[in-house]
Amino acid sequence: MPNRILSTLISSVKMFYRSKSSVFWTIAFPVILILIFGAIFSGGNGGKYNIHIQDLSDSQMSHKFIEALNQSEVINVIDVGKDVNISEYIRENSPTAVLIIPSNFDSAFIPGATNNTTQLKLMIDPTSTSANVITSIVISVSDHFNLAIAQGGEIITLKRTDIASEQFNFIDFFLPGIIALTTMTTTIFWTVDIQSRYRENGIFKKLMTTPLTRMEWLATQILWQLVVVFISIATILVVGIALYDVELTLDPIAILIIISSSALFSSMGMILARFIKEPETAGTAANAITFPMMFLSGTFFPLETMPEYLRAVAQVLPLTYVSDGLRDAMVYNNIVGATNSLVVVVILAMIFFLIGVAVSRWKVE
Amino acid sequence: MLGPNGAGKTTTVEILECLRSMTSGEARVLGLDVMKKAREIKYKIGVLPQDFNAFDLLTVKENIQFFGSMYDRMLDPMDLIKVMDLQEKADEYFKNLSGGLKQRVGVAIAMVNDPEIIFLDEPTTGLDPKARREVWKVIEELKKKGKTVILTTHYMEEAEILSDRVGIIDRGRFLALGSPREIIDEHGSGSHCIIANADAKCLNVLKERWPDHEIRNGNFIIPLRDKDNLVEIIYALDGSGGNYEQIQVTRPTLEDVFLRLTGRKLAEGGDTENAE
Numbered sequence: 001m002p003n004r005i006l007s008t009l010i011s012s013v014k015m016f017y018r019s020k021s022s023v024f025w026t027i028a029f030p031v032i033l034i035l036i037f038g039a040i041f042s043g044g045n046g047g048k049y050n051i052h053i054q055d056l057s058d059s060q061m062s063h064k065f066i067e068a069l070n071q072s073e074v075i076n077v078i079d080v081g082k083d084v085n086i087s088e089y090i091r092e093n094s095p096t097a098v099l100i101i102p103s104n105f106d107s108a109f110i111p112g113a114t115n116n117t118t119q120l121k122l123m124i125d126p127t128s129t130s131a132n133v134i135t136s137i138v139i140s141v142s143d144h145f146n147l148a149i150a151q152g153g154e155i156i157t158l159k160r161t162d163i164a165s166e167q168f169n170f171i172d173f174f175l176p177g178i179i180a181l182t183t184m185t186t187t188i189f190w191t192v193d194i195q196s197r198y199r200e201n202g203i204f205k206k207l208m209t210t211p212l213t214r215m216e217w218l219a220t221q222i223l224w225q226l227v228v229v230f231i232s233i234a235t236i237l238v239v240g241i242a243l244y245d246v247e248l249t250l251d252p253i254a255i256l257i258i259i260s261s262s263a264l265f266s267s268m269g270m271i272l273a274r275f276i277k278e279p280e281t282a283g284t285a286a287n288a289i290t291f292p293m294m295f296l297s298g299t300f301f302p303l304e305t306m307p308e309y310l311r312a313v314a315q316v317l318p319l320t321y322v323s324d325g326l327r328d329a330m331v332y333n334n335i336v337g338a339t340n341s342l343v344v345v346v347i348l349a350m351i352f353f354l355i356g357v358a359v360s361r362w363k364v365e
Numbered sequence: 366m367l368g369p370n371g372a373g374k375t376t377t378v379e380i381l382e383c384l385r386s387m388t389s390g391e392a393r394v395l396g397l398d399v400m401k402k403a404r405e406i407k408y409k410i411g412v413l414p415q416d417f418n419a420f421d422l423l424t425v426k427e428n429i430q431f432f433g434s435m436y437d438r439m440l441d442p443m444d445l446i447k448v449m450d451l452q453e454k455a456d457e458y459f460k461n462l463s464g465g466l467k468q469r470v471g472v473a474i475a476m477v478n479d480p481e482i483i484f485l486d487e488p489t490t491g492l493d494p495k496a497r498r499e500v501w502k503v504i505e506e507l508k509k510k511g512k513t514v515i516l517t518t519h520y521m522e523e524a525e526i527l528s529d530r531v532g533i534i535d536r537g538r539f540l541a542l543g544s545p546r547e548i549i550d551e552h553g554s555g556s557h558c559i560i561a562n563a564d565a566k567c568l569n570v571l572k573e574r575w576p577d578h579e580i581r582n583g584n585f586i587i588p589l590r591d592k593d594n595l596v597e598i599i600y601a602l603d604g605s606g607g608n609y610e611q612i613q614v615t616r617p618t619l620e621d622v623f624l625r626l627t628g629r630k631l632a633e634g635g636d637t638e639n640a641e
Contacts, residue, residue, distance in 0.1 A: 009433035018458075073597040202418040206474075208384050209412035210435035211404055275515045 004212055010225075016228070026228055028183045030236045033047055035285040037174050038244045045159050048076040049130045051138075052095040054086055055079070060107035066101075068141045077135055090123070097134045098123040109149060169243045175236070175298040175324035179258065182232045184319055187225045187262045190268025192222065192286045196279040205364065214362040218270060218353070225266045226259060233258065253338045254329040260342065260349045261322040267352035268318075293319040318348050366517045366617060367524040368534035369631050374517035375415055376435055377534070378484050382412050382517070394580035395481060408436060412479035415487050417471040421460035425451055425470050429477055445473040449503060463495025472503050482513045488522060501527060521620045521631055535622060540626045545619060553617030553623055556589040558598055565608025574601055589614065 006065045016022050057063050080089055080098070090098060100121040108118035122138055124131045189214070198204045207217065233250075240246030250258075272289065277283045294300070296310060297319035303311055314320045325341025328334040379385040381394050383403035383566065390398045396405045402557045419428040426442050429580060433439030446455050446504050450468045454462060468488050473632045485504065489497040504527050507514050518524055524531050535539045535546065541548045561584050563571065571585055572578065574597075579586040587598060595614060623631050 004435055007431060011420065011423060011427065012432050014427065015420060018422040202414060203420065205384065205414045206412070206417060206432070207415060207420065207435075209382055209407065209410075210405045210432060212435050213404075323541045364379055 003222050004216055008212075008217075010076070010223055012220075012257055013156065015288075019072055022277045026231055026234050028187065029185070030220070031239050033178050033182065034171075034175075034236050034239050035243075037170055037178060037228060038240070048074055049097070049134050049137075050076050050078055050095065051082050051097045051134055052078045052089075052093070052101055053099045053101065054082065054089075056103040057081060057101050057105035058082060059200065061106040061109050062101045063104070065141065065145065068144065069137065072119075074133070074139050079310050082235045096125045096128045099138060100308045106307055120304055144246065171240065172248055173327070173331055174300075175240055175246060175248055176254075176330045177323050179233055180261070180297075180319055180326055181294060181299050181323040182236065183261050183322065184265045184293065186229050186232050186291055187265035188269040188272070189283070190228060190265045192219060192227055192273045192276075192282045193268060193279070195273030196276070197283040199273075199277070200279055206346050208362055208364070213359050215357060218356055218360065222263050222266045224351070226262045229258060229262045248330045253335065253342055256344055257322060257329065257338070257342050259324045259347045261318075263350055264318055264322075264349035265346060267349065267356040269350065270356040271359055274361075276355075277347070293317050294318075297323050299323050318345065321345050321348070337346055366515070366534050367519070367623075368517075369519055369629075372517075372519075372534045373537040374534055375486055376537075377401050377518055377542050378486055378515060382410065382414075382484055383407060384412075387507075408478065409473035411478060411483045412487055413468070413475045413483075413485045413636060415470040415490070417468065419467075419470060419474065420461045422458060424456045424458055425462070425473075426455045429473055431542045432474045433629075437480070439477050440479050441475075442477070445476055446638045448476075448506060449473045449581050452461075455552065459569060460587075463496065464492050465499045468492065468500050469498070469503055472500070472507075476507075478514075478540050482515060483507060485514060487519070489518065489520065497523075508622075513583040521618060521623070525619050531619065533619070533626065536640050537625075541622065548619065548622055552622040554621060554625065556590075556616045558587045558589055558595060558615060559597075559613045559615060560587075560602070560609050560611070561613070562586040562610035564607045564609065565601075567602055567605045568607075570601050570605040570607075 008166065016026075053066060055066065066077055070077055078095075080086070086098065086100065089095075089338075100123075102118055102121070105118050105120075106262070120134065120138070120142065124135060198207075237248070237250075268289070271284065272285055274280055276285050296306075297313050297317065298314060298319045303314050303320070306314065320343045321344040325338050325345060328341060329338035366377065368374050376385065379389045380392055380399060383394075383399050383406055388615070389398075395409055397406050397409075399406060420431065423431060426446065429442040429445055431441075433442060444445060444453055449472060451466070453467055453472065454466060459467065462470065472483075472485065472488070475485070489500050492500065501517060501523070504514060504516065508527075508529075516524075516527060531541075531545050531548055532539050541552055543551070558566070560571070561597070563585050568585065571587070575587045579590060589595060589596070597610070602612070619632055623629075
């Protein structure tokens with residue numbers, strides 16, 4: 001029996017490197033992914049929010065206020081000239097947030113002045129995801145000024161540190177997601193492609209005439225997918241390290257999660273290919289399965305930002321546990337969390353493998 | 366197994382090859398029940414399935430090696446390549462081979478486990494006449510080596526030339542079984558002498574002498590009861606002093622047998638081309 005599995009694997013390797021398009025896509029797809037994510041998260045203004053400020057006061061106090069906003073480190077102040085017509089400016093530049101500092105701003109700070117209030121005007125695009133963040137920063141800086149005027153002392157102070165160790169940059173957080181995604185797409189698409197193609201061109205029929213069993217065939221396919229997955233992941237890590245100073249490495253739990261998830265997704269591909277006969281349709285079906293998982297499993301967007309019902313959906317998607325587990329293992333060093341995810345993935349892999357064996361027919365229909 | 370498309374040839378052999386479940390009845394291969402001993406049977410048979418395909422990106426030799434490794438023991442791939450006369454193509458990718466060569470590789474693969482029975486399911490369908498003859502040669506080689514070959518075909522000529530025993534199958538039933546000679550003798554209409562374009566002088570003599578004659582398309586057809594008949598016919602023609610264009614003796618073919626048994630011709634027997 002090992003002879004049969006070994007020789008199928010050897011043949012798969014030969015066919016793989018002889019097919020230029022297989023090699024290209026196995027390497028190109030993850031490279032494209034990591035280049036896109038690298039470009040998004042390593043360039044630009046470092047995740048700062050732009051706020052356009054028209055300073056009508058142009059006084060010592062208003063300068064201090066702007067300085068305070070700047071010091072928050074998440075606000076990028078863009079100065080709008082004093083004489084600019086603000087409604088025209090908004091029409092032309094479509095800013096997310098515009099803050100107008102009134103001309104009486106500094107007079108409010110004069111001790112004993114009769115009219116001790118001033119009103120900042122914050123205009124904000126409510127559809128923008130950063131609206132809440134910008135609003136709360138402006139409010140907190142204003143509060144700070146209010147407190148200072150009232151000469152109240154600060155009782156609560158805040159010191160912020162990053163949750164993961166500080167050597168990581170933003171792309172490090174996304175890398176486990178990219179690895180999870182690559183594992184899923186590679187295995188599902190390969191499996192669906194091979195299964196439907198071999199059925200169509202009659203190779204299956206020939207294989208069925210030999211003593212090879214369907215269990216051996218499924219096992220061989222899963223082992224082979226694992227090889228392809230590790231080629232892809234190695235590519236991701238090499239490109240990540242070379243271009244974006246990625247600091248992550250694969251620890252044993254991460255490797256176990258990758259192994260069990262490729263078994264899981266290969267089995268899914270088997271089941272899919274079993275029920276969809278034409279190779280063309282099978283590809284579309286694979287897309288229909290991988291696409292929602294891509295977006296709903298916390299691979300690209302954190303689950304916390306999703307509405308409750310979508311989070312509930314994410315809880316039943318296998319990719320969620322792969323992404324979570326890999327992130328826990330590779331970024332947060334959270335052994336317990338990673339192990340929990342690993343257990344879920346292993347159980348799912350076993351269930352799907354058994355379903356795959358049960359539904360696959362080693363007979364002509 | 367000779368029969369038109371849709372007769373049930375492939376279904377029958379696929380049951381024997383343990384590729385297909387049967388709905389009723391019993392089938393044994395080498396004494397082994399196909400439902401219970403499928404794995405044992407698979408070790409002992411070699412199969413060239415209909416529409417055979419191997420791995421495009423493996424060479425001829427690698428394909429033979431791959432399928433050989435599925436068994437506990439295998440013949441030397443290079444020996445098989447030699448038997449199939451594929452030496453020049455041994456290191457060629459399977460996808461680059463012509464249809465006839467692909468079928469030869471298929472036969473080589475079917476032999477790789479040195480099987481006791483080789484099943485060849487329509488090995489020449491879709492091949493041009495030259496490639497078809499190449500495959501025939503290979504099958505005759507197998508016969509010479511003493512292998513049992515079960516061949517399905519809808520070509521009458523192929524069955525007649527290659528078979529020791531023919532089973533004529535139609536609509537799922539065997540209509541006749543035996544050597545081509547036996548089947549023709551049993552179900553055929555006997556040999557005939559055909560005299561083409563005989564003139565009135567000849568015809569007068571012939572009509573009187575052989576009242577059981579037939580005239581079709583200007584041909585005068587006389588059933589031959591025994592071998593002396595032919596000599597008598599020639600004497601009669603000679604004695605008549607008339608002229609004729611040609612004299613010919615035909616013996617019935619499996620095609621004629623099929624026509625007599627089913628009322629249809631082999632080529633038009635199937636319901637659809639792709640029924641199998």
